[in-house]
Amino acid sequence: STTLAGFDPELAAALRGEEGRQEDHAELIASENYASPLVMAVQNSVFTNKYAEGYPGKRYYSGCEHVDVAERLAVERAKALFGCDYANVQPHAGAQANAAVFLALAAPGDTVMGMNLAQGGHLTHGNPSNFSGRHYRIVPYGLDPETGLIDYDEMERIALETRPKLLIGGFSAYSRYKDWARMRAIADEAGAIFWVDMAHVAGLVAAGEYPNPLPHAHVVTSTTHKTLRGPRGGIILAQGQGADFCRKLDSAVFPGIQGGPLMHVIAAKAVAFKEALAPEFKAYQRQVVANARAMAALIQRRGHRIVSGGTDNHMMLLDFSGQPYTGRDADAVLSAAHITANKNAVPDDPRPPFVTSGLRIGTPAVTTRGFGAAECEQLAGWLCDVLDALENGTADAVAAHVRARVAALCRRFPVYG
Ligand code: PLP
DSSP states (O other): OOSHHHHOHHHHHHHHHHHHHHHHSEEOOTTOOOOOHHHHHHHTSGGGGOOOOEETTEESSSOOHHHHHHHHHHHHHHHHHHTOSEEEOOOSSHHHHHHHHHHHHOOTTOEEEEEOGGGTOOGGGTOTTSHHHHHSEEEEEOBOTTTOSBOHHHHHHHHHHHOOSEEEEEOSSOOSOOOHHHHHHHHHHHTOEEEEEOGGGHHHHHTTSSOOSTTTOSEEEEESSSTTOSSSOEEEEESSOOHHHHHHHHHIIIIIIOSSOOHHHHHHHHHHHHHHHSHHHHHHHHHHHHHHHHHHHHHHHTTOEEGGGSOSSSEEEEEOTTSSSOHHHHHHHHHHTTEEOEEOOOTTOSSOTTTOSEEEEEOHHHHHTTOOHHHHHHHHHHHHHHHHHHHHTOHHHHHHHHHHHHHHHHHHSOSOO
């Protein structure tokens, strides 16, 4: 049989199940989004068959004339989108973009300063179980425990004391603007290279809804699949750093850490960047932020705590410290209600990482399917109903009730139709 269902019924059933899940669950995982049908069509194309080690015009294989066009389009559009003169679109994912920056700009054993994972940083910014934490001497910076905001004075003190080779800005769980100019000044004072990993906010940056790090950072990395709404992948960007610096980044990606680039994904990145250059994308990102603000305000009115007291971007972190339920409890019962979010450590969380005292939620995916502030407030209200039910032992009944309402709301806003 040539149909997937005929040839591989088990896999076909899993695919159908996932299609159904994406349609009928409210997706609040802050790092997820729905790529457009065009992005998915190009990713599912003959470009997947082509080997193209090297860079456009300098490949190790012949027959690259068409994939060269695709990669050049992706590079030029990335530069236009973020206002920079260098882009490498080959990293397979965000972690690979970050590995390439480490390889290009620091030597094993060098001191590197990144945001504490337990306070909002990413695994690849120096967690001990990650290559970054295993091969470099990591000194973390974090938040002011009173305000939940980044403590720049403390960052400066640590940087001057430890003189890191790299200072990493960027985060996986922080709902405020980061002060890129201040971080660049700290890096300059300490003699560090300033690197921003803008994976979470790249779409907002492209649309002018979050401060662009490129005027300040020596190098910027990102994923392409979160707020940026492209295929899964990574990119590296820089502005005004000169040819030698950029050559180092290129050769760290290939042949440093990767072999053949995923040309079908690079072609899909080109399509996604063209989508992101269109005016509708700016309107979308404005709505992402408006929706997050509306959710944060309602959640606070309902008496729940949000780290730092609100949000300036697409996400927020609910803090259950002092509550009888944990992040894991909330994650599980919300799942039963078809609201997908993720448990997340809060700053100085006393509970272990698999349990946690927090929940991270974000609006990129629900906004893509068309939710406005009214729908997001409705969803946030149901989320609070479920949390309240965890306190009074009615969680299962409330989750079942909410699940029916979520299903009805999702039917009004199909993702792929
Ligand atoms: N950097 C940041 C800030 C992230 O939040 C993530 C993913 O969550 C990554 C890098 C890693 O990206 P990937 O999962 O594509 O390797």
